[in-house]
Amino acid sequence: xxxxxxxxxxxxxxxxxxxxxxxxxxxxxxxxxxxxxxxxxxxxxxxxxxxxxxxxxxxxxxxxxxxxxxxxxxxxxxxxxxxxxxxxxxxxxxxxxxxxxxxxxxxxxxxxxxxxxxxxxxxxxxxxxxxxxxxxxxxxxxxxxxxxxxxxxxxxxxxxxxxxxxxxxxxxxxxxxxxxxxxxxxxxxxxxxxxxxxxxxxxxxxxxxxxxxxxxxxxxxxxxxxxxxxxxxxxxxxxxxxxxxxxxxxxxxxxxxxxxxxxxxxxxxxxxxxxxxxxxxxxxxxxxxxxxxxxxxxxxxxxxxxxxxxxxxxxxxxxxxxxxxxxxxxxxxxxxxxxxxxxxxxxxxxxxxxxxxxxxxxxxxxxxxxxxxxxxxxxxxxxxxxxxxxxxxxxxxxxxxxxxxxxxxxxxxxxxxxxxxxxxxxxx
Amino acid sequence: xxxxxxxxxxxxxxxxxxxxxxxxxxxxxxxxxxxxxxxxxxxxxxxxxxxxxxxxxxxxxxxxxxxxxxxxxxxxxxxxxxxxxxxxxxxxxxxxxxxxxxxxxxxxxxxxxxxxxxxxxxxxxxxxxxxxxxxxxxxxxxxxxxxxxxxxxxxxxxxxxxxxxxxxxxxxxxxxxxxxxxxxxxxxxxxxxxxxxxxxxxxxxxxxxxxxxxxxxxxxxxxxxxxxxxxxxxxxxxxxxxxxxxxxxxxxxxxxxxxxxxxxxxxxxxxxxxxxxxxxxxxxxxxxxxxxxxxxxxxxxxxxxxxxxxxxxxxxxxxxx
Numbered sequence: 247x248x249x250x251x252x253x254x255x256x257x258x259x260x261x262x263x264x265x266x267x268x269x270x271x272x273x274x275x276x277x278x279x280x281x282x283x284x285x286x287x288x289x290x291x292x293x294x295x296x297x298x299x300x301x302x303x304x305x306x307x308x309x310x311x312x313x314x315x316x317x318x319x320x321x322x323x324x325x326x327x328x329x330x331x332x333x334x335x336x337x338x339x340x341x342x343x344x345x346x347x348x349x350x351x352x353x354x355x356x357x358x359x360x361x362x363x364x365x366x367x368x369x370x371x372x373x374x375x376x377x378x379x380x381x382x383x384x385x386x387x388x389x390x391x392x393x394x395x396x397x398x399x400x401x402x403x404x405x406x407x408x409x410x411x412x413x414x415x416x417x418x419x420x421x422x423x424x425x426x427x428x429x430x431x432x433x434x435x436x437x438x439x440x441x442x443x444x445x446x447x448x449x450x451x452x453x454x455x456x457x458x459x460x461x462x463x464x465x466x467x468x469x470x471x472x473x474x475x476x477x478x479x480x481x482x483x484x485x486x487x488x489x490x491x492x493x494x495x496x497x498x499x500x501x502x503x504x505x506x507x508x509x510x511x512x513x514x515x516x517x518x519x520x521x522x523x524x525x526x527x528x529x530x531x532x533x534x535x536x537x538x539x540x541x542x543x544x545x546x547x548x549x550x551x552x553x554x555x556x557x558x559x560x561x562x563x564x565x566x567x568x569x570x571x572x573x574x575x576x577x578x579x580x581x582x583x584x585x586x587x588x589x590x591x592x593x594x595x596x597x598x599x600x601x602x603x604x605x606x607x608x609x610x611x612x613x614x615x616x617x618x619x620x621x622x623x624x625x626x627x628x629x630x631x632x633x634x635x636x637x638x639x640x641x642x643x644x645x646x647x648x649x650x651x652x653x654x655x656x657x658x659x660x661x662x663x664x665x666x667x668x669x670x671x672x673x674x
Numbered sequence: 675x676x677x678x679x680x681x682x683x684x685x686x687x688x689x690x691x692x693x694x695x696x697x698x699x700x701x702x703x704x705x706x707x708x709x710x711x712x713x714x715x716x717x718x719x720x721x722x723x724x725x726x727x728x729x730x731x732x733x734x735x736x737x738x739x740x741x742x743x744x745x746x747x748x749x750x751x752x753x754x755x756x757x758x759x760x761x762x763x764x765x766x767x768x769x770x771x772x773x774x775x776x777x778x779x780x781x782x783x784x785x786x787x788x789x790x791x792x793x794x795x796x797x798x799x800x801x802x803x804x805x806x807x808x809x810x811x812x813x814x815x816x817x818x819x820x821x822x823x824x825x826x827x828x829x830x831x832x833x834x835x836x837x838x839x840x841x842x843x844x845x846x847x848x849x850x851x852x853x854x855x856x857x858x859x860x861x862x863x864x865x866x867x868x869x870x871x872x873x874x875x876x877x878x879x880x881x882x883x884x885x886x887x888x889x890x891x892x893x894x895x896x897x898x899x900x901x902x903x904x905x906x907x908x909x910x911x912x913x914x915x916x917x918x919x920x921x922x923x924x925x926x927x928x929x930x931x932x933x934x935x936x937x938x939x940x941x942x943x944x945x946x947x948x949x950x951x952x953x954x955x956x957x958x959x960x961x962x963x964x965x966x967x968x969x970x971x972x973x974x975x976x977x978x979x980x981x982x983x984x985x986x987x988x989x990x991x992x993x994x995x
Contacts, residue, residue, distance in 0.1 A: 440880045441880055441881055442881045442884045444879070444880070445879040445880055445881055445882060445885070446693065446884075446885065447793055447794065447817055448793035448794075448814070448815050448816030448818065448852060449793050449794075449815075449816075449817075450816075451879075451880055516675045517675065517678055517794075517797050517801075518793070518794030518797050518798060559770070562770070562772060562802075563770065563771065563798065564790070564792035564794050564798050565792070565793065565794045565798075566792050566793065566794075566815075567792055
């Protein structure tokens with residue numbers, strides 16, 4: 247099917263485009279931007295007047311809950327949520343049940359995801375078998391099966407010898423390791439940032455030092471082994487400073503921050519709001535400011551949704567006992583736009599952090615509107631505000647600290663592989 | 675954020691934490707308790723304020739003193755009282771807190787007295803009960819134990835009425851103590867000018883000074899010239915591990931002895947929320963000594979709990995007809 251998207255403001259950070267142009271799609275590919283290819287006849291015209299046309303978003307961390315946790319969310323529900331949020335490619339961490347440590351599981355997941363014909367799913371394989379931090383998973387086999395990188399999800403490798411070997415092995419093949427920096431002994435049983443709020447509420451704290459310590463080990467071993475490392479979900483000012491220094495010394499690392507941490511602090515826990523039970527924990531105002539600034543100055547490369555749908559019952563308990571996580575696929579765009587607006591950045595900078603930059607980190611060709619690239623496109627209204635509530639969220643998980651917030655950035659149409667997979671009217 | 679403890683008119687709806695309660699309400703509770711102290715000395719130890727009401731003591735965690743005093747308080751107010759040890763029943767069968775609560779509401783309970791091992795449990799329950807139900811926090815994790823905080827300031831007020839002129843020391847495991855947090859909030863709200871916490875660094879929470887206290891690690895310096903010494907219980911499980919090397923060493927460095935008490939003002943009072951570990955945090959001679967007001971604390975605990983229940987049920991101060 248041939249589609250022309252007319253009159254939209256095309257923002258394609260990778261190609262340095264921010265201009266009103268028409269975009270031409272044929273046979274699942276972008277065939278023209280600004281200029282129609284000769285002989286192009288559109289079957290469908292999308293009027294994008296007053297809308298932004300950008301590459302489909304790329305999310306570095308979204309849990310789809312399959313296999314194993316289908317009561318929390320289903321592949322179909324979350325992939326629908328993804329495209330409703332303009333996300334056309336996403337990486338999913340391996341902490342499913344069973345863990346993504348076998349090629350067969352990865353193939354099955356990808357097969358099932360492809361069948362939905364919605365967003366593209368890029369699994370991250372487990373670094374160690376069962377995520378136990380002991381024996382390496384079959385990284386090469388997993389990569390052949392479709393893994394674009396390797397991760398331990400939230401589970402640390404406590405044994406530095408194993409971490410070292412994992413990096414050496416990954417470096418051998420040029421694989422990227424996605425690591426969450428949290429020293430597990432210091433963080434044991436912690437549920438909130440170790441600070442004023444945790445002290446007042448009597449919650450067991452996780453000090454910022456837990457991030458700094460883990461980060462120190464990871465950076466040092468990355469330096470020794472030459473492994474490509476991506477730090478997932480940085481949470482502290484100290485962590486940002488460490489990454490900044492490491493990058494300035496030429497270390498081959500990238501990192502991201504979750505959209506939640508750009509806007510929330512420990513104080514949002516309020517009276518034990520279990521939606522704010524997140525990993526890493528929400529930290530102080532100062533940490534939040536450092537994360538926002540780090541993203542602005544490029545220390546932090548990308549924003550991820552850290553999408554973690556949780557069923558209502560699992561949040562309907564005390565703070566410490568509530569399951570960790572927040573739904574986020576549909577909030578990635580609006581929360582990133584909000585950050586850019588607060589930092590007085592243009593839309594292009596915001597969009598880069600959720601399109602071409604995360605695509606580069608994953609080593610996939612998505613996240614741009616180059617001629618002949620796959621037509622994954624997000625068309626959104628940057629100015630209309632919408633209310634975040636259980637009815638507006640498509641994800642099966644309605645758990646988010648942003649319930650009740652009014653956010654700008656409404657996805658009108660999402661195109662994956664040249665097919666329109668999501669559309670809603672402006673006033674919907 | 676709306677204060678979940680107060681109704682739209684600023685009246686007490688639940689008692690969940692001392693933090694966030696205005697001085698006026700604390701004084702209302704203390705003054706009401708004052709009027710209940712006499713009830714126990716009468717021949718008929720009952721007032722009819724809660725007649726026809728059902729108070730449900732819901733203890734997800736063990737307790738003797740708190741549960742018993744709540745029971746006595748409710749009975750003296752003529753309420754029907756049910757005491758449930760949920761540890762032993764529903765929870766072990768996998769029932770959620772809310773299911774347990776909803777079942778009891780279906781049996782027409784009017785007031786819940788809740789103790790739970792997790793911080794925030796009472797808040798959670800209060801958020802999910804119908805508006806005519808009242809929740810009293812009888813201790814949630816490390817967070818809060820408001821009636822204990824209230825009975826402690828009530829006791830202090832009895833012996834040292836000039837609260838605005840006091841120096842109070844809280845000694846021991848502040849980190850894990852809901853009692854300490856409640857005491858600190860009660861004392862700061864009522865205008866006590868100097869509150870000290872005395873403990874090794876392992877037993878103090880991060881940024882404890884933000885609660886409005888002065889931190890001392892040396893007990894001898896910390897006790898100097900104080901009017902009130904509030905001791906905290908040291909939980910057995912903290913005694914031999916990464917928090918503290920041994921009971922003996924703790925007693926040697928932080929135990930309250932006669933010699934140490936002598937550093938405080940001569941008329942200083944000694945308090946303890948119980949249960950005490952004699953020879954661990956407090957020497958027997960101090961616990962049973964002239965300056966100890968530990969048993970009066972227990973007695974006043976009943977008056978305080980009566981006052982809280984009476985106020986929540988709508989019966990205000992002076993209900994001792």
